[in-house]
Amino acid sequence: MGVVDYIQTIIDGALFGATYSLIGIGFTLVFGVMQRINMSYASTSLAGAYCGLMGQHLLGLPLWCAFPLSIFASGLIGYLVYLTCFRFIPVASPLASLMATVGVLLFVEEMIVRATAGTPHNFPAIFEGNSIEIGAFVLRADLVGVFLVGVLTMILLMAVLFRARLGVATRAVAQQPIAAQLCGMRLQTVNGLTFVIAGLLGGVAGAMTGAAVGILSPLITIPVTVKGLIVTVIGGLGSIPGAIVAGLMVGAFENLFQALRSVSERDIYVMLLLFAFLVLRPGGIVSPGRGRD
Amino acid sequence: MLLIIPDRGSNFTSIGRTLNAGFFAYADGGFPPSETRRGRCNPGTRLEEETSMRKSALLICSALVAAASLARVGAASAEERTVYIDGFGAKSGVVRSLGINSEAAMRAAVDLINSQGGVKLADGATGKIKFEYYDDRCVAEEGISIVRRMAAGPTLIGVGPSCSNVTEPLYGILQKKVGDATDSGLQFPVFTDVAIKIGLAKISEWSFRNVPSETEMYTTMYKWVKDTHPELKTLYAGVEENFSHSRASWYAVQKDAAPAAGFDVKGVTKWLVDDTNFAQQVREIKAANPDVLAVVAHSFTTCGLLKEMDRQHVKVKMLIGLTSSAIQETLTNCGKVAEGITIPTSFALLTPEAKAANERVAKYNGTLDIHSAGTYEAMFILKKLIEDQGVLAKPDTVQADRVKIRNGLAALKTTDGLLGTVDRTSDREAVKPYLYIAAKDSKWVVMHDMIKTKQAAN
Numbered sequence: 001m002g003v004v005d006y007i008q009t010i011i012d013g014a015l016f017g018a019t020y021s022l023i024g025i026g027f028t029l030v031f032g033v034m035q036r037i038n039m040s041y042a043s044t045s046l047a048g049a050y051c052g053l054m055g056q057h058l059l060g061l062p063l064w065c066a067f068p069l070s071i072f073a074s075g076l077i078g079y080l081v082y083l084t085c086f087r088f089i090p091v092a093s094p095l096a097s098l099m100a101t102v103g104v105l106l107f108v109e110e111m112i113v114r115a116t117a118g119t120p121h122n123f124p125a126i127f128e129g130n131s132i133e134i135g136a137f138v139l140r141a142d143l144v145g146v147f148l149v150g151v152l153t154m155i156l157l158m159a160v161l162f163r164a165r166l167g168v169a170t171r172a173v174a175q176q177p178i179a180a181q182l183c184g185m186r187l188q189t190v191n192g193l194t195f196v197i198a199g200l201l202g203g204v205a206g207a208m209t210g211a212a213v214g215i216l217s218p219l220i221t222i223p224v225t226v227k228g229l230i231v232t233v234i235g236g237l238g239s240i241p242g243a244i245v246a247g248l249m250v251g252a253f254e255n256l257f258q259a260l261r262s263v264s265e266r267d268i269y270v271m272l273l274l275f276a277f278l279v280l281r282p283g284g285i286v287s288p289g290r291g292r293d
Numbered sequence: 294m295l296l297i298i299p300d301r302g303s304n305f306t307s308i309g310r311t312l313n314a315g316f317f318a319y320a321d322g323g324f325p326p327s328e329t330r331r332g333r334c335n336p337g338t339r340l341e342e343e344t345s346m347r348k349s350a351l352l353i354c355s356a357l358v359a360a361a362s363l364a365r366v367g368a369a370s371a372e373e374r375t376v377y378i379d380g381f382g383a384k385s386g387v388v389r390s391l392g393i394n395s396e397a398a399m400r401a402a403v404d405l406i407n408s409q410g411g412v413k414l415a416d417g418a419t420g421k422i423k424f425e426y427y428d429d430r431c432v433a434e435e436g437i438s439i440v441r442r443m444a445a446g447p448t449l450i451g452v453g454p455s456c457s458n459v460t461e462p463l464y465g466i467l468q469k470k471v472g473d474a475t476d477s478g479l480q481f482p483v484f485t486d487v488a489i490k491i492g493l494a495k496i497s498e499w500s501f502r503n504v505p506s507e508t509e510m511y512t513t514m515y516k517w518v519k520d521t522h523p524e525l526k527t528l529y530a531g532v533e534e535n536f537s538h539s540r541a542s543w544y545a546v547q548k549d550a551a552p553a554a555g556f557d558v559k560g561v562t563k564w565l566v567d568d569t570n571f572a573q574q575v576r577e578i579k580a581a582n583p584d585v586l587a588v589v590a591h592s593f594t595t596c597g598l599l600k601e602m603d604r605q606h607v608k609v610k611m612l613i614g615l616t617s618s619a620i621q622e623t624l625t626n627c628g629k630v631a632e633g634i635t636i637p638t639s640f641a642l643l644t645p646e647a648k649a650a651n652e653r654v655a656k657y658n659g660t661l662d663i664h665s666a667g668t669y670e671a672m673f674i675l676k677k678l679i680e681d682q683g684v685l686a687k688p689d690t691v692q693a694d695r696v697k698i699r700n701g702l703a704a705l706k707t708t709d710g711l712l713g714t715v716d717r718t719s720d721r722e723a724v725k726p727y728l729y730i731a732a733k734d735s736k737w738v739v740m741h742d743m744i745k746t747k748q749a750a751n
Contacts, residue, residue: 005576012572110385118389120593120626131604140572140604213569214600215626217593218386223567251570258573263563264534 001259004136009259010252015143017251018150019212022205023224024231024243025154026198032238033174033194036097040081040104042225045202047108048074049210052203053121063124070210071203077108078199082192105225112218120217123210146208147248153204154244160197161240170194174238230270234277236284246285374686376412376420377448378403378675380668381439382455382487384428390622391455391487395668396426397659398650399452402672405653412676415683422676431456436463444481447691449684450698451483452671455664457490457537464496471498471699480692482699484675486668489617490541494721501702503667503674503715505639505725507546507616514637514729515547515554517741518585518611525610528556529583531574531598533590534563542615543589551587559583564594571601579607587613588634592620595634596627603630611635619730619737620662628735635740639725640666640712643739647711666711667725674708713744 001009023042030038052070055061061069085100130141161167172180173190181187209224210216231250235242250270257269277284380399384392403424406412411421429436436459443451454460468478478497485493485502494500518525528551533539543561551558559581562574575598578586586609588595595618602608614623614636623631640663642648650669651661659665675698679686682701684694708715708723716724726744730737 005580008576009573012570016570016572113386113389117393118386119622120596122626131606138605142604209569213597215593215596219567219593220569223569255570255573263565263568 006256006259008137009255011137011139012143013252013255014248015140015147015251016212016255017248018143018147019205019209019224019247020227020231020250021150021244021247022146022153022201022208023228024235024247025150025157025240026202026205027228027232028235028238028240028243029157029198029201030194031232032240033170034086034191035174036086036094037101037229038081038085038195038198039098039101039225039229040085040108041101041198041202042205042228043105043108043112043221044077044081044199045074045206046209046216046221046224047077047112047206048199048203049123049206049216050112050115050121051077052207052210053123053216066124066210067207070207071200074203074206075196075199078195078197078202079192081199082195086191086195087188105221109218109221112221116218118218120215120219123207123214123216125214126211143212146212149204149208150244150247153201154240157197157201157240166190166193170197230274233274234285236286239284239286242284242286249285372418373411374414374418374420375423375447376414376679376684376686377423377425377446378672379425379427379443379448379451380486381427381429381436381443381451381453383431383459384426386430386432388431388456391431391664392426392428394654394659394662394665395453395455395487397657398654398661398665398669399424399426399672400657401650401653401659402669406672406676412679412684414679415685418686420679420684420686422672427453429454429456429459431459433459433462435459437466440466440479440481440483444479447688449482449679449686449691449694450675451481452486452668452675453483454485455487457488457493457541460485460488460490460493461496461537464493464500467497467499469497480695482695482702484671484702486671487664488538489664490538491545492541492720492722498703498721499699501721503671503708503723503725505616505637505663505667505727506718506722507542508550509724510616510637510639510727511542511546512550512553513743514613514635515550515556517729518613518635519554519556521741522611525584526555526557527559527581527583528585528587529559529578529581529609530561530587530589531578532561532563533566533594536566536591538617539566539589539591539615543587547587547589556585564590564598566591566594568594569597571598572605574598575601575605575607578602578609579605583609585609585611585613588618589615590618591615592618592622592626595623596631599627599630599634616663620664621660624732624735624737628732631732633731633733635729635731637727637729638663639710639727641728641730641737641739643728643742643744644712650711661711667723670708670710670715674702674705678702678705 026041049070051073052066055065055069056063081104085097085104089096126142126145132139132141132144161171169185169190172185173187177187227250231243231246235246253273254266254270258266380396382392382395383389403422407421411419414420427439429439436454440451440463466479468476468480470476482499489504491507494502530543532543562577564571564574588598595614612634614634616637619636619638642651654661678698678701682697684697686694705717707717710725713726718724728739728743729741731740
């Protein structure tokens with residue numbers, strides 16, 4: 001392989017990493033507000049995408065409807081996850097919430113398997129088959145689309161968090177929950193809305209993952225969960241821009257390691273990268289190296 | 294014991310019923326009939342008469358005993374026992390469809406057998422097959438646990454599992470060599486229906502399989518491709534590296550079969566069973582520019598790779614697929630980009646038997662395909678063996694019956710299959726009839742019928 005091939009490999013990986021970024025943003029958003037990890041996030045995102053497909057299969061809706069339906073369904077599922085795993089579990093029992101979300105992850109995965117008999121289902125692609133050629137490099141148009149959607153989503157999320165009243169409340173609850181309550185903010189409402197926003201974002205992520213892969217299968221639930229968590233940690237727990245950068249980086253490194261070594265060793269190096277960040281830069285990629293707090 | 298002597302209005306049916314219950318009775322409380330009841334008699338002939346009556350009574354008694362015995366035999370013939378055959382495979386998880394189709398095929402076969410009178414047992418009794426299907430979730434530990442439970446109960450034989458990664462360790466807990474007193478492995482026959490990874494049955498003499506031989510199928514297929522397309526010279530392979538069947542199919546079968554047929558193997562690209570990004574692999578294929586691409590992967594990643602090839606506009610002159618991908622799922626998910634992919638398979642709806650079986654299985658919400666067809670056939674093989682090997686299906690003959698079934702399976706040279714006669718090898722594997730099919734307009738069409746070719750050669 002020549003230099004061009006390696007660069008192309010990195011570009012391919014980074015573009016595919018856009019789907020990891022979207023999942024990572026969802027993980028990090030919930031953690032940023034509640035200081036909890038929602039392990040079921042990736043599976044509920046994909047469940048939302050499956051719900052999007054149901055519009056076509058059960059209601060005969062056009063294929064494009066899969067995208068808004070996925071987002072809506074995922075938002076709803078996000079709120080249900082909040083109710084079942086966070087709302088009634090005491091704040092002092094973070095482990096209980098964590099295990100509850102693991103339970104939801106397995107439950108949702110099994111529900112998908114039951115509903116589909118484990119059979120993969122085609123998901124509509126965006127810009128199917130098209131590619132953008134820049135000199136010697138070829139970019140998958142659909143992945144560029146996913147990347148742009150990821151960036152747009154991040155901008156929108158930032159706008160909500162820093163411009164809207166809901167965002168102010170969300171940040172206030174994340175920073176000082178008791179003070180926020182004393183100022184009249186309803187903690188449960190803000191937390192619930194955070195889960196809905198994260199869920200909507202998850203719907204985008206699930207739909208974009210489905211569009212990028214072209215097929216939805218229960219097979220991809222666990223790998224997407226693992227990648228999302230890695231991205232969240234590398235990006236810095238709670239950091240949205242970090243999740244975006246880390247997603248692209250993990251995708252690129254994954255592809256590069258695969259090209260340099262082999263597919264069977266690929267994940268070893270990704271895990272080593274995670275380990276390196278945990279040891280050398282535990283605050284994540286966009287945080288200052290030391291004394292972050 | 295009581296004996297009922299029939300009076301008027303009585304009949305042998307009632308005797309038989311009573312005898313079956315194990316009771317004998319005198320009908321009117323006494324025998325022989327007393328003089329007083331017979332009325333007045335001539336005292337001179339009394340002794341002779343008494344002797345004669347005793348002889349008559351003895352004769353009647355003998356006749357009744359004989360009749361009762363006949364009735365008992367008749368009753369035994371009508372006796373019905375239960376033959377327990379259990380299936381197991383993945384009914385949850387991502388390969389759930391394998392278990393669903395296997396269970397449907399088994400239920401369809403069992404119901405047909407039972408509706409046609411069941412199986413004839415060695416002592417003339419009738420056996421009705423009772424069937425349960427267990428979910429091993431494609432996890433080795435689960436599969437082993439299920440088989441241990443079966444072995445501890447009345448199950449005659451276990452049919453399954455569906456995953457090769459369950460089959461291999463499962464065979465490992467069976468007794469390796471029959472009669473080896475030093476081996477405490479399970480003495481329980483397992484007849485595997487779906488798991489296709491080559492050469493597994495040699496692990497234990499209690500293990501048998503009814504799956505196609507990939508060695509046979511791919512060896513002849515590569516030769517056929519070379520014969521029919523001599524212009525094709527180079528081959529590149531894409532292998533699902535962490536799936537035991539895919540790995541075995543390439544490294545133990547196709548890797549040797551392709552060069553043996555005259556192909557120059559340019560290289561191998563690899564991916565994992567749950568991979569979703571194939572950009573790198575497709576670029577490797579593009580760089581190698583092979584005439585033939587062998588996609589040694591299951592439907593999910595086969596479709597992923599072919600879609601990426603379409604995106605990168607990479608084309609090869611011929612696509613060869615893994616036998617497990619010769620299913621509807623491939624056409625549904627990527628029929629357009631899989632156009633022309635040619636795959637050897639041991640099942641197609643070619644014969645009236647196969648079509649009828651497919652209709653029966655559909656009633657149980659399953660599909661008959663390369664995997665479940667083997668399951669369906671297995672049940673009829675077992676029916677024949679139960680009848681031929683003198684299985685009794687009594688609670689105290691369970692282990693003896695298992696040995697009979699094992700020995701019967703081991704002695705089989707051929708069996709009847711949905712597409713024709715299936716040969717059986719000495720290492721307990723099957724060599725099933727097969728053909729080559731290709732995807733055309735999102736349908737599987739037969740490219741070459743090896744069954745007819747072999748018949749013509751013979």
